[in-house]
Amino acid sequence: EVQLVESGGGLVQPGRSLKLSCAASGFTYSNYVMAWVRQAPTKGLEWVASISTGGGNTYYRDSVKGRFTISRDNAKNTLYLQIDSLRSEDTATYYCAKAKLGRYFDYWGQGVMVTVSS
């Protein structure tokens, strides 16, 4: 059974940093593109970042470039999202998602909440 379990969220002050993790199991993790998708309270879904199977290629939405860093450890079957210089508009539930064929999300984690507030 595929499982994606996020952790690391919480209440953080503006300008501070946070690192999210996503532990994957139930599939050959190193074979799949992985992504982070977020959802602000009562809003829709927004792709944030994605990473190639080996980790050598990373992609970000414009609004997070330079502040977010996606990475992966294929030995630990874990995906990460380092978030720096947090802003109030980063407040959201962050989902880890597995990308099949690199083109669609077939499994999602349960999500982790990040709240940016002073």
Add this chain to the structure above:
Amino acid sequence: DVVLTQTPPTLSATIGQSVSISCRSSQSLLHSNGNTYLHWLLQRPGQSPQLLIYLVSRLESGVPNRFSGSGSGTDFTLKISGVEAEDLGVYYCVQGTHAPWTFGGGTKLELK
């Protein structure tokens, strides 16, 4: 970025009723490789999204066959043939043809 416009934003239905949701793209989702990477997700209240349909019309494993998808180019439709209580939630279309991935604004299905 590709803009996906879903209509209606809210849909009220009775159990057993058939309903359709439209997803219109700002540009063609036909990839140069011949595939169309348009998919549908359902997010039930308090849950994470789940994949229902991928590549326009292919039913994800375990998804009931009352769900069906159709369309091409820029116009796509999700149909539920006989709504059941467990179908309530927000439906999203999502495209993976053009980077970056983008999502429709969602259609909330509620009971009438």
